[in-house]
Amino acid sequence: QSWPARSLRYIVPFPPGAFNDTLARTLAAELPKTLGQPVIVENRPGGNTIIGTEMAAKSPPDGYTLFGAALPFSVVQTLYKTSFDVTKDFAPITLAGVTPNLLVANTGMPFNDVKGLIAYARANPGGLNYASAGNGSSNHLSFELLKLMTGTRITHVPYKGSAPAVTDLIAGQVQVMFDNTPNVLPKVKSGRLKALAVSSKTRSSQAPEIPTVDESGVPGYDVGIWFGVLTVAGTPREIVQRLNADMVRILNSTEVKERFGKAGVDVVAGTPEHFAQFLKSEVARWAKVVQEANIKAD
Numbered sequence: 001q002s003w004p005a006r007s008l009r010y011i012v013p014f015p016p017g018a019f020n021d022t023l024a025r026t027l028a029a030e031l032p033k034t035l036g037q038p039v040i041v042e043n044r045p046g047g048n049t050i051i052g053t054e055m056a057a058k059s060p061p062d063g064y065t066l067f068g069a070a071l072p073f074s075v076v077q078t079l080y081k082t083s084f085d086v087t088k089d090f091a092p093i094t095l096a097g098v099t100p101n102l103l104v105a106n107t108g109m110p111f112n113d114v115k116g117l118i119a120y121a122r123a124n125p126g127g128l129n130y131a132s133a134g135n136g137s138s139n140h141l142s143f144e145l146l147k148l149m150t151g152t153r154i155t156h157v158p159y160k161g162s163a164p165a166v167t168d169l170i171a172g173q174v175q176v177m178f179d180n181t182p183n184v185l186p187k188v189k190s191g192r193l194k195a196l197a198v199s200s201k202t203r204s205s206q207a208p209e210i211p212t213v214d215e216s217g218v219p220g221y222d223v224g225i226w227f228g229v230l231t232v233a234g235t236p237r238e239i240v241q242r243l244n245a246d247m248v249r250i251l252n253s254t255e256v257k258e259r260f261g262k263a264g265v266d267v268v269a270g271t272p273e274h275f276a277q278f279l280k281s282e283v284a285r286w287a288k289v290v291q292e293a294n295i296k297a298d
Contacts, residue, residue: 001258001291002032003063003236004035004037004064006072007037007039007040007064007187008031008037008038008040008065008066009039009041009064009065009066010024010027010039010066010068011042011044011052011066011067012024012041012044012052013049013050013052013053013067013069014045014049014068015045016043016045017098019070019180019263021041021043022218022263023068023097023227023260024041024066024068025041026256026259027039027247027250027251028040028041029172030250031246034246035246039066040130048072048076048079048080048134048135048136049072049076050076050080052067053069053073053082054082054084055075055081056086056230056232057089057090057232058084058095059232059266060147060232061091061231061233061235062232062297063218063231063235063236063240063243064070065232066093066229067090067229067232067274068228068229069090069229070167070226070227070275071138071225071226071257072137072227073086073279073284074086074138074279074282074286075286075287075290076090078134078283078286078287078290079295080136080289083183086279086283087098087232087283089150089232090231090232090233091231091232091235091240091272092230092272092276092279093228093229093230093231093243093247093275094204094228094229094244094269094271095226095228095268095269095270096225096228096229096251096267097227097251097260097266097267098200098224098226098227098265098266099180099181099263099266100181100182100200100212100223100264101138101139101142101178101181101198101223102178102179102184102195102197102204102210103117103142103178103182103196103197103198104169104176104177104188104193104194104270105171105175105193105194105196105215106170106172106175106194106197107171107193107194109170109175109194110175110177110245111219112194112196112208113196113211113216114196114211115215115216115217116152116214117176117196118218119154121150121152121298123151126154126155126177128155129175129176130143130154130156130174130175130176130177130178131157131159131168131177131233132156132157132159132165132177132178133158133159133160133176134158134159134160135158135168135295135296135297136295136297137158138180138225139177139178139221140156141223141290141295142178142199142266143177143178144156144276144289144293144295145223145289146213147246147293148176148289149218149220150218154176154263157174162183165177165179166179166183166184166193168191170192170193175220176196177267178199178223179262180225181206181265182264183264184204185207187208187262194214195210195280197210197213197214198210198212198298199213199222199224200212200222200224201224205231205266206261206262206264207264212255214219226268226278226282228275228279229247230275231243242271244271250280251269252267252269262271
């Protein structure tokens with residue numbers, strides 16, 4: 001009954017400007033209308049998301065800490081020695097949105113689709129470099145899965161975040177990369193990069209003309225970049241349910257769906273139980289990729 005008696009904090013383990021941050025600020029603007037208390041967004045990037053994740057995991061389970069997770073959350077403990085367990089130390093509230101990664105290339109490359117990329121990589125083993133936002137990032141995992149499924153040798157060049165990676169891709173220092181649709185679609189539309197495919201099973205509503213990797217000669221390839229909200233394990237169930245009801249209502253509003261849609265993100269709000277199951281399957285899936293691709297931490 002007495003909750004919330006003070007402001008809530010919403011920890012985002014990414015810098016401002018990332019979509020996870022946009023999601024946090026959208027919810028932080030709307031939640032006070034029903035909770036009657038402010039929600040303060042705290043960006044805690046660094047350590048491959050470990051710094052912010054650790055801070056959230058160590059918070060008291062009293063309903064005053066929210067945590068913004070994305071795909072790297074499901075692989076962090078497979079890659080690194082962490083003091084937390086993502087499936088035991090957190091209580092899922094809701095999955096919020098999903099977007100495909102876009103496979104993009106420098107405009108000077110001689111290929112325009114996935115088949116061309118694979119043929120080029122096979123003809124020039126080790127002669128292509130792909131960029132990522134760092135070890136264990138969604139763009140790193142997306143590309144390693146593509147390499148596993150196509151048997152190609154393409155060299156990984158990790159950056160500290162997507163922005164410098166995209167800058168070097170445009171300049172031709174690296175040749176290809178996967179990145180979140182909201183980050184690179186504007187650069188494709190302005191002609192600074194060329195799009196080869198989207199990572200999801202179905203085409204993106206934001207760019208229906210771009211084929212999927214699956215239909216471009218790599219059947220079964222499917223990577224969706226997800227965003228969700230969790231709290232600390234042990235938080236009273238009534239609080240989790242209340243937060244879930246409020247967040248699902250906000251996320252399903254026409255205005256938020258349209259705003260996220262323009263950024264290339266589809267809203268997929270649901271129950272805490274659904275998110276918990278989804279998370280479990282993602283952790284298992286990426287642990288397998290990390291092992292098979294022999295991905296090592298920094």
